[in-house]
Structure formats: structure tokens, C-alpha cells
Amino acid sequence: MPSAFKNGGLIFGIIGTVLVGLICTHCVHILVVCSQVLAERLKVPSLGFAETAEAAFKTGPRPLRKFSTAAWIFVQVALFATYYLGNTVYVVFMANSLMQVLGGNGVPLDVRVCILIVAVPLLPLGSVRSLRYLVPFSAIATVLIIVGLVMTLYFTLSDLPDISQRNNVVAPVHWPLFFSTVLFAMEGIGTVLPIENSMKTPGHFLGCPGVLNIAMTVVVVLYALVGFCGYWQFGEETLGSITLNLKNTWFADSVKIIVALSILFTYGLQFTVPTEIVWKRLGKVINEKRHTLGYYSMRLLMILGTVIIAIIVPQLGPIISLVGAVCLSILGLFCPAIIDSVTRYETGYGFLKWSLVKNIVIAVLSIIALVSGAYSSIIEIIEAYS
16 A cells, blocks of 8 residues: 555545545445345355356346356456455465565575565465365464564554655556555455355345445545555655565564465465366366265365466565456456446336446546556566666
């Protein structure tokens, strides 16, 4: 988030973060409502993200029904790309943290060597299939990230420079990087329907205040706080993750280790999404007697894939922006807007078709974010390696 504020400015960053938070929350809201409506329409208990897209087209306007399978595939591919590349960002972050800690203690290593070192614990952790065994790691990660956040804020709020040294609003050419980075940080739409479907009282998820609104309010406030204070402290020196800006002291090193461990313990849980998507297709063509070998071979190859991508692009900031621009603008904004438009075809779009107009605006914004954010991120990657 401080990296996002560097590409937006203090005032623009706060306004932009709130705006993105509102849009993301609204898109989650309409996706959940569509899922509920379509589940009732098809007389099924619940629907996942891809199944919701498929059901919307299958029961929507007659000319669009033939695209129901394509809609399912599109969302599955978007989910896979989002979570798989998100895991790649995790690898890059952990390697950069390890490089700084070792370098500050007299063991200078290239970031790509650190990526290979990080791959050693990733291989066993990423191979755990049962979510039941991943829960303790997730719980530890939650505690570590909270401790790391508190310690990071302590560093960030110490000896703040004159705020007039920071930009309130930066040049518009940097705004695409701001929005794509905020999208990456804030968006989590792929996990929304599994959470809502597994709740004892799903009716509490939406509404006022509701689980969704409370959670997103906390997220927006925390992210705006960290982004504002981080950019205020480090200015144009702000790196892809705020922990990478901390000085090389034993206390700062402990923060980097704590946060890196929290990401390490989260890797396996996040990795479950892309692996299950691939296995649903791959498992059908592998002999049933070789399912166990095939499954774990697939996971190991996919883990190595995130490591190879990280080695190719070990710069954290640009890859975060690129993933946010390409994957999350499609998954978090474009897909819910289209699904809602198709689902509402039978019931109507309200006064002056305001709902359809609103969805078109969101879809157009997502395409603008995709094109401009991807272009800016690719240019930044090229400049970093030229």
C-alpha cells in the first residue's frame, strides 16, 4: 500500500483507496446476490464463482446461453491466474526479505539465489493437500502478520519527516500503477463464495452492517493507514513491500522474518485454489491407479513454476501491479458486472436501467485498469531490467 501511495500521493491515495474499496465491496455484493438468485433458480444448495457465471449465461438471454461453458472456463482461468501469480508474488517477497536480512548480517546473496533457498521449505508446504492440515499454519500466519503489522507501524510512525516533502497528488501517468496495486492488495473475491456458502447463517454475510461491510471497512481503514504512513515516512524510496524499507537492525530484521514466515505459512492454503482447478481437468486423463503420484507430481511442478517465474521477474513492485491490473481487474470487477447484467435480464434493471448502466461503467473501468495498469507495469519491468 505505501508503494501504491507513491504512485498516487497522500490525498489522492486516501480518496482512491476508499473509492476502490467501495467498488470492490459492491462487486462482491452483487456476485453473492447473483449466486443466491441463480442457486434458487436452478434449485441447487449453492454455487461457486465459475458455476455462478455458467448459471447466469445458461438461464440468461437465449442468444447468450451457448456461451455458458465459455463463461465457466473464463472464470476458472481467471481464478487460476490470480492465485497462481499471487503465489509467485509471495515467493518474490520472501526472497527479497531473506536477501535483506542476510545482506545486513554480512552474507550478501543475489535475490535469485534467495528464491532457490525459499523453494526448499515451499516444496513440502505446498504439497499438503488436506485443508485440515493447513489450518494450523494459517492460524500461525494470522498471528505473525498481526505482530508484524504492529511492529512495522511502530517503525513507520517513528521520526516522521515534514509532510510537505511528500506529494499530495502525483502525475496522472502513475495512477494506473496506484489502482492496480490497490486492487492486488484489497481484492479477494475468489474466496468470497466459499466463505458465504460455508457459513452457518449465510444471511449475515450481506446486509447492514453484515460481515462483508464490516470486514471491508476494517480492510480499507487499515490499508489507507499503512499506505499513508508508509509513503509519508519513506517517500520516493518506498519499495514494493514496506518491510523492505526497514533499517538493518535486529528489531527490523525480526519484523522481516516474522512477516516472511506468515507469507510462507499462507502459501499452501492459497496454492490449493490453482491446484484444485488444474487437477479437476488433469485427474480425468490420468489412470486412477496413478492418481496419487500424478497429483503430487503436478503440485511439485506447479510450485517449481512459481519459483521459475519469480526468478525471471524478481522485482516485487512491478509484478504486484501487473497481477493486480491483469487478473484482479478481470476477476474482481469485470466478471461480477457481466454476471449481474446477465442475471438481471429476466427481472429487469430498474429505473432507466440504472443497474445495467452502472455495470457497464464498472466493466469499462475494469478494462481501462487492465490496459493502462498492464502497460505501465510492463514498462516498469522493462526499465528495471534494461
